[in-house]
Amino acid sequence: MSARADRTAASLPRRGDYPYALPIQTRWMDNDAHGHVNNVEYYSFFDTVVTAWLIQEAGLDVRAADVLGLCVDSRCTFHASLTFPETVEARLRVGRLGRTSVRYEIALFSADGDEPAATGAFVHVYVDRVGRRPTPIPPDLRRALEALDAARPT
Amino acid sequence: MSARADRTAASLPRRGDYPYALPIQTRWMDNDAHGHVNNVEYYSFFDTVVTAWLIQEAGLDVRAADVLGLCVDSRCTFHASLTFPETVEARLRVGRLGRTSVRYEIALFSADGDEPAATGAFVHVYVDRVGRRPTPIPPDLRRALEALDAARPT
């Protein structure tokens, strides 16, 4: 489970700061012995919103494409608890877009309220599927990432 | 799945840098569609080694104690892939011990080799179980944390 971290809510991002949203139904077994969604599951929500965007919005064939995004770094700051049976809204934006890597920023929201229960990041490095050496992000995916980034409020 | 991050192996910590070790059998479903343990499961190994130490070494009754450790921050850097059916060795040390919080540092190792597949951190803030306000780490737990920290090579 997780707790409100020691920072003021005023400084936290809002839903509108993240252009893409995916609702995720929590599962009974997400709750741990403390009665709230276990901290590990937050990363499952991160992983899911990133990959759903890649498949559904960017059109990446994650199972057959020549390239593969490997997670090299992720992190999460927990601000409030989530509890089954609520539906969590996972929201996504581009943090930094490099030549071979992209940093996604994610926030998780409860159904009510505009403050995130968690904020975090997830870095993908693109490699070729066979040799697993870093490789440039393919042009189609780069365009989709640029569009996602452009949809972010300024 | 995960990739070797862009850093030299020479700078990575070794098994001996972490005094406590827990072997964790991987599960078939840990492997994701890319054929390696999914990045989310690495946090499950973090969460498990921390809580196993708390129960088995520090004697904390995680279900009934007056205080509760809430995860407020975690992070992981992925250096190499892990694959079912290997047994992962999760190793633990104290990173920073504060008045109401403790930062654990964790490394995950494959059966062979002395370089970690992942390194990361996990911060617990202690709160009272009912009001969930930050509270000092209980004396018994503090002593156990100090002993774990003292067991770290200098």
Place this chain on the structure above:
Amino acid sequence: MSARADRTAASLPRRGDYPYALPIQTRWMDNDAHGHVNNVEYYSFFDTVVTAWLIQEAGLDVRAADVLGLCVDSRCTFHASLTFPETVEARLRVGRLGRTSVRYEIALFSADGDEPAATGAFVHVYVDRVGRRPTPIPPDLRRALEALDAARPT
């Protein structure tokens, strides 16, 4: 992952045979190394639709009620694969309502098509929370179960 079992689709139940429905967003890590939702996750969908119904429809306080439903038996027959990022519809009906136990019947559906990807059952025995001895299903819950059963087409 799972396969079409050796039975004719004609004999399989349809959506309308199960009065209660819960959409569940699949997660990237549900997919196993074969590229489809792992068989274990089907039981997570079973567990989730039962508990969501208990909390949201029957009004049971699953964390504080004097009684507790313990799973003593479950089973699943797999008819077709499910794949991230699809949303699964889990549907529920009462199979058999006894004095201290209830057998739920569940079917999982893909977004398209009226044939279930899986059908199965889940048996709860009610016990008192402290002594864990079988105890009659509480009257309020029994009424909710009877109403769910009555909503099933005849």
Place this chain on the structure above:
Amino acid sequence: MSARADRTAASLPRRGDYPYALPIQTRWMDNDAHGHVNNVEYYSFFDTVVTAWLIQEAGLDVRAADVLGLCVDSRCTFHASLTFPETVEARLRVGRLGRTSVRYEIALFSADGDEPAATGAFVHVYVDRVGRRPTPIPPDLRRALEALDAARPT
């Protein structure tokens, strides 16, 4: 979580009835809000002992072989609870060996005691990887299954 089912312990199988054993470290998040390993995770232990045996004992390359075992049916009867941080022993035997399918029987044991916490079954149908049509179990795997079956006490 799970409960002792309504059957006498005398009728339950013992460790020695299952020739193959795999110890599986429980994980903190296996525990659900009732404080015991969630019923769904029992199937993860089933899935894991079957696949570990296939890879480590039968030498099947589960990711590249021409054939694939698809789970078409599984079931579990829960006799007693399991709780983190205990190590579960998953034990395996052959139930029925057919031309294109095999039924495994599994029992889960706590570290202490000789009565299973759960017993169940898991049916694999073999299909060719591409067309996914039932296909005979390959000769090498059949021999390994026959040897596992022969190792069962009579």
